[in-house]
Amino acid sequence: MSSYFFQGDALGTTYHVKIFPSQNSKPVSKQDIDSVIEAINNSLSTYRPNSLISRINKGEVLKTDLHFVEVYNAAEKIYFETDGLYDPTIGILVNAWGFGPQKKIKNIERDSSIVDSLKKFVNYKFLHLDKKGYLRKRYPQVYIDYNSIAKGYAIDRVGQMLADKGFKNYLVEIGGEVLAKGKNIAKDRAWLVAIDNPDRQHGNKFISKIALSDQAIATSGNYRKYYVDKKTGRKYVHTLNPKTGYPVQQHLLSASVIANNCTLADGYATAFMVMGFEKTKRFLQKHPELEAFLVYSDEQGHIKTFKTKGVKIIE
Numbered sequence: 001m002s003s004y005f006f007q008g009d010a011l012g013t014t015y016h017v018k019i020f021p022s023q024n025s026k027p028v029s030k031q032d033i034d035s036v037i038e039a040i041n042n043s044l045s046t047y048r049p050n051s052l053i054s055r056i057n058k059g060e061v062l063k064t065d066l067h068f069v070e071v072y073n074a075a076e077k078i079y080f081e082t083d084g085l086y087d088p089t090i091g092i093l094v095n096a097w098g099f100g101p102q103k104k105i106k107n108i109e110r111d112s113s114i115v116d117s118l119k120k121f122v123n124y125k126f127l128h129l130d131k132k133g134y135l136r137k138r139y140p141q142v143y144i145d146y147n148s149i150a151k152g153y154a155i156d157r158v159g160q161m162l163a164d165k166g167f168k169n170y171l172v173e174i175g176g177e178v179l180a181k182g183k184n185i186a187k188d189r190a191w192l193v194a195i196d197n198p199d200r201q202h203g204n205k206f207i208s209k210i211a212l213s214d215q216a217i218a219t220s221g222n223y224r225k226y227y228v229d230k231k232t233g234r235k236y237v238h239t240l241n242p243k244t245g246y247p248v249q250q251h252l253l254s255a256s257v258i259a260n261n262c263t264l265a266d267g268y269a270t271a272f273m274v275m276g277f278e279k280t281k282r283f284l285q286k287h288p289e290l291e292a293f294l295v296y297s298d299e300q301g302h303i304k305t306f307k308t309k310g311v312k313i314i315e
Contacts, residue, residue, distance in 0.1 A: 013175030091145030152266025221254030
């Protein structure tokens with residue numbers, strides 16, 4: 001069966017979209033996809049100086065748009081459910097540690113007073129979205145960073161655009177996060193998504209393949225974005241704990257979360273990397289609406305995996 005395939009750049013990474021036409025589906029173009037992504041970049045990209053979020057971060061009091069409001073609300077939900085371990089106002093620290101658009105602060109690794117002075121501006125409760133849609137910050141220093149959830153949200157918006165055009169079977173991927181609707185018609189089966197192996201040196205490129213239908217999956221991991229302090233040889237990963245202000249140090253190597261939409265899957269995947277393995281397992285027991293595939297290292301340093309019941313592994 002014929003299908004459409006589009007690829008391009010999005011949110012500092014790439015996108016791939018595969019679509020099977022439905023009976024009454026309308027034409028779709030690369031421009032349709034790019035225009036959805038462009039609108040989200042203009043709203044949520046901290047790498048664009050004139051985006052809505054960048055202007056708010058600089059101190060302007062502005063009326064937000066639909067994209068900002070949707071992401072604000074989704075992030076707030078995850079913030080409260082995780083007791084603040086997921087917090088997009090971590091942005092000031094993301095920048096300070098050198099993982100954001102701004103320059104790293106020298107010697108932050110060895111000076112706890114720097115971290116303490118910045119940490120006091122990290123709290124999602126410092127944001128207030130009023131009924132007219134204006135966002136106000138309690139302190140001008142509060143810096144919002146939705147990069148942990150924006151990719152998932154962009155995927156959902158592209159998916160919604162395709163659904164509005166009458167498509168039922170498609171896969172939208174941006175930077176490794178995926179929304180899978182219907183099935184892969186060409187192979188007459190569910191869509192398959194491969195999960196990266198964090199231990200590339202001693203294993204295959206992928207650690208597992210998961211079957212998805214009408215679900216989204218997002219993966220967060222600490223095995224790609226990190227740096228090593230030349231003086232101490234210590235490794236600092238890009239996932240920060242909002243409570244401590246420091247990069248996390250634990251056995252969880254990657255968290256893949258399956259949810260009804262990619263916005264939530266993306267946010268929870270980040271939250272789980274902060275929580276660590278044991279806390280995440282307990283959280284999943286209380287949230288049966290989420291499925292997860294976790295990769296961790298045991299006490300001996302061996303790579304192990306854990307999955308919830310609903311995750312369909314394809315051997």
